[in-house]
Amino acid sequence: MAHEIVRNEPLNYQDYLVAIRAPEVAAKIKPGQFVVMMLHDKGERIPMSVRTTEGDAIVMYIRKVGKTTHQLIDTPVGGTIKHVIGPQGQPLKIEKHGTVVIATDSVCGHAWSYSVAKALREAGNYVIDIQCFADEKEVYPEWALNKNVCDEHHVMTKDGSVGEKGHYTILIKQWLAEGRQIDFIYAGGELIKLKHLARITRKYNIPTWVEAHQLMIDASGMCGACRVFVAGEMKLTCIDGPFFDAHKLDFDSMINRYSTYAAEEKIALERYLAQKRG
Template identity: 40%
Template sequence: MFKITEKQELGPKVYLMKVKAPLVAKNAKPGQFFIVRVYDKGERIPLTIADYEKDEITMVFQTVGLTTYLLSKKEVGESVKDIVGPLGNPSEIVKYDEGSVVLVGGGVGIAPVYPIAKGFKEAGNRVKVILGARSKNLLFWEDRFREFCDDVLVTTDDGSYGRKGFVTDVLKDLVENGEKIAQVTAVGPPIMMKFVCEVTRPYKIKTIVSLNSIMVDGTGMCGACRVEVGGETKLTCQDGPEFDGHLVNFDLLLERLRMYKKEEKEAMEHFEEKEEIVHED
């Protein structure tokens, strides 16, 4: 059992949890993920590591289905059934002689960008971060990034904070205004990462994306997390989660992510029906 030591609501349906996981924290590196199971007979879901220190790891998640909803109901002092990790390959962090490293985080993808940005900065790079959210109340950790980044640029879809628009608008401005960029790393909704890649493609800027495909075991046995990269089938858990964004077949990824929407909805509805019966009794 893995004890919850801290819980925060970062925004509507967005939660931060710190969990005691000494071995995971000891071995974790930027860009890796873990798999969490809330209850004994529960679903196993992958979450990218948002931070790690001493004997704790930090997870940030949004309630989008039954498992994340159940996880959000856990409180400090309670435990989750198990955590497996760190899994996947860590981010390839290098020192660039020329150009800045631009990290793009969208939605809850802001969280896993944090350790990657820290890694690039500690390696001696000039680091710029673009943070995007639908509205101000869904934006988080801006202050954390400002502590060490050379520049932090913020966008909201509705214009409630920062620049109105999308992260791609800011990235496009940087490129067109002559910013020398050595690498772009994007983490967030697949559609966002797809369009980040389309911005950088004409300029041949190295662009890395972190994929969060459907996953079951997380160790390469099931093949559920397969993605197409450069015309070849890759496993997110074994070969990723980071890939060259210009080679990822995002249309296929988006199609696969929609495969179980019906079942996810039915599972939530079934749970809500059971909850209503309990409350009526």
């Protein structure tokens, strides 16, 4: 079954909103889950976070990083891809905690945080959403931010060109030092930052769940490439995740393995771009 691209819109110079028709997935997916896509029968399987659904389509935020994401974004509205598989992973347990912080600094985080913030707010939580970007060129337009699904929204940039300067770890650390009540944190993005966040929140005994962004090959539990260690026990991100208790995650092993195929990915992208140029 071919899946039609119904939206393909730039969010900045490298991130795009892409919506693809996938009726069975759209009907079942829950906050915290993801999908796996294949552009064609011989293509790689790429995992993608889902922002929301629009009718029978799933909406994603995707960055041009490697060959497959370039190919996907180069496919115009009306074009199709071969497979959309999902929902994958475990949905987050949505319940009332009190004051919840959702913090992200990556394109996939900016995607899943929308549906998670919306669901947590509907469950009666006071939701604080922090979205971090590099600079003003990277910040999404107003309509693409999470302002309409939270009670308090913060934009941060590394250089301070838009919103508050710095990273969500700085803001959360400041709030906690000032005695601000935070009952639960969900976060995603750069692994080293998530490790730092875990150190901060462990001191205050605040439950912190993070997206364990790991390499996936088949995303069905067969290869073990996305393994992580939680309290010393091996888990698979594609089946048991993608969210885990940050206070129990072995971040060092995750960080060490994250760039395993970086060289191969670079070669594949260079070949694709050269072919595209003719």
